Amino acid sequence: MNAHLQQLQARADAHVMRTYPPAPAAFVRGQGTVLFDGDGQPWLDFLCGLAVTSLGHAHPAVTEAVADQAGQLVHTSNLFLTEPAVELSERLATITGWDDATVFFAQCGATANEAAIKLARKHGKRQHPDKVRVVTLEGSFHGRTLATLEATGQPAKHVPFAPLAGFVDHVPYDDPAALRAAVGDDTCAVLLELVQGEGGVRPIDPEVLTAAREACDRAGALLIVDEVQTGIGRTGPWFAFQATDVVPDVVTVAKALANGFPIGACIARGEAAKVFEPGDHATTFGGNPVACAAANAVLRTIEADGLLVTAAARATRLRDGLLRLVDDAPSAAGVRGRGLLLGLTLDAPVAADVVAACRDRFLLVNAVATDVVRLAPPLTVSRQEVDQALAIVRAALEDVAAGAR
Numbered sequence: 275m276n277a278h279l280q281q282l283q284a285r286a287d288a289h290v291m292r293t294y295p296p297a298p299a300a301f302v303r304g305q306g307t308v309l310f311d312g313d314g315q316p317w318l319d320f321l322c323g324l325a326v327t328s329l330g331h332a333h334p335a336v337t338e339a340v341a342d343q344a345g346q347l348v349h350t351s352n353l354f355l356t357e358p359a360v361e362l363s364e365r366l367a368t369i370t371g372w373d374d375a376t377v378f379f380a381q382c383g384a385t386a387n388e389a390a391i392k393l394a395r396k397h398g399k400r401q402h403p404d405k406v407r408v409v410t411l412e413g414s415f416h417g418r419t420l421a422t423l424e425a426t427g428q429p430a431k432h433v434p435f436a437p438l439a440g441f442v443d444h445v446p447y448d449d450p451a452a453l454r455a456a457v458g459d460d461t462c463a464v465l466l467e468l469v470q471g472e473g474g475v476r477p478i479d480p481e482v483l484t485a486a487r488e489a490c491d492r493a494g495a496l497l498i499v500d501e502v503q504t505g506i507g508r509t510g511p512w513f514a515f516q517a518t519d520v521v522p523d524v525v526t527v528a529k530a531l532a533n534g535f536p537i538g539a540c541i542a543r544g545e546a547a548k549v550f551e552p553g554d555h556a557t558t559f560g561g562n563p564v565a566c567a568a569a570n571a572v573l574r575t576i577e578a579d580g581l582l583v584t585a586a587a588r589a590t591r592l593r594d595g596l597l598r599l600v601d602d603a604p605s606a607a608g609v610r611g612r613g614l615l616l617g618l619t620l621d622a623p624v625a626a627d628v629v630a631a632c633r634d635r636f637l638l639v640n641a642v643a644t645d646v647v648r649l650a651p652p653l654t655v656s657r658q659e660v661d662q663a664l665a666i667v668r669a670a671l672e673d674v675a676a677g678a679r
């Protein structure tokens with residue numbers, strides 16, 4: 275542990291609430307795919323602050339947009355319009371391909387999902403006063419507010435806060451019949467991820483997705499796709515749903531939207547686009563001009579630099595390299611995920627050890643299950659960085675097999 279990290283951790287231990295375990299590193303700056311710690315040591319960042327910094331660190335377009343906007347206007351509240359927020363709503367309508375899209379701006383993934391759940395409940399109650407239940411999948415992750423925690427299909431995370439409100443029905447993530455059976459007259463929404471990121475980088479079974487769309491149509495419920503982790507090019511297209519035949523009524527985004535500036539958005543189309551009326555939902559920081567300017571810069575850059583195309587090429591290189599590890603490296607069992615959201619599955623519960631061994635070699639990845647390591651590099655990652663990361667993962671697997679970790 276370097277001196278900078280040691281000092282920061284000691285200060286944090288005194289006054290920062292202990293919702294996180296001790297940090298394995300502390301960083302002072304970043305450039306592209308590389309983070310630098312207090313000793314000036316470079317680390318290869320294949321974690322991206324939890325799938326956030328998709329343009330890499332300190333991208334000049336984002337830096338300039340943030341600096342410009344911060345020099346003009348940082349905040350006005352949700353009572354007033356600003357150009358960056360309106361422009362961002364237009365850009366989001368364009369990239370969803372929904373001419374009639376309307377957007378609610380939130381601060382993060384949980385608050386984007388919270389908005390979507392409230393929207394669905396209001397939509398449901400217009401049909402029937404009890405139409406407020408939400409169906410989600412086991413293993414899902416939708417956030418940590420009380421409603422999104424309840425939507426999250428991971429019971430262990432509920433335990434410290436139970437009892438919860440009891441408005442969510444969880445169904446197995448791979449059982450279309452169970453999903454169909456769970457959606458009834460009292461269901462206002464099905465909420466799901468197309469790749470469960472925190473739940474182990476597990477892509478959804480296409481039959482479950484089709485069943486969800488059909489069940490929502492039959493029950494008059496909304497299909498909400500949580501693209502907080504999969505959105506903004508992480509899995510290939512702008513949104514993961516665009517690689518399927520299914521069109522949701524609502525999508526939520528956050529994480530990569532502003533490359534690290536806190537923002538979330540709930541985007542609705544059709545009837546869902548007209549549900550909220552003045553006074554129904556609000557947040558002081560919603561549509562913050564600096565966050566929206568950063569997001570506009572992100573979307574502009576991805577488009578202008580053709581990053582969806584280059585990221586797809588890097589994704590193939592990374593996936594192929596991981597598949598080679600599955601062929602001949604110890605413990606590597608399989609590869610799953612989409613685009614640059616990939617999980618290396620292991621044949622034993624050693625993901626935490628593999629992650630630690632990667633850190634020993636200054637590669638940042640994380641474990642999303644006891645036997646799954648997640649890799650989520652920026653869309654801007656270079657071929658050389660992909661190859662470098664693959665070599666480190668190989669060495670880490672060998673370290674763990676040799677008992678060196």
Ligand SMILES: Cc1ncc(COP(=O)(O)O)c(C=O)c1O
Pocket residue numbers: 324382383384385387415416417418467471472500501502503504528529
């Ligand atoms: C799919 C998904 N939804 C929601 C969230 C919650 O986002 P936030 O942490 O920004 O509230 C996350 C965070 O990991 C996520 O992966």
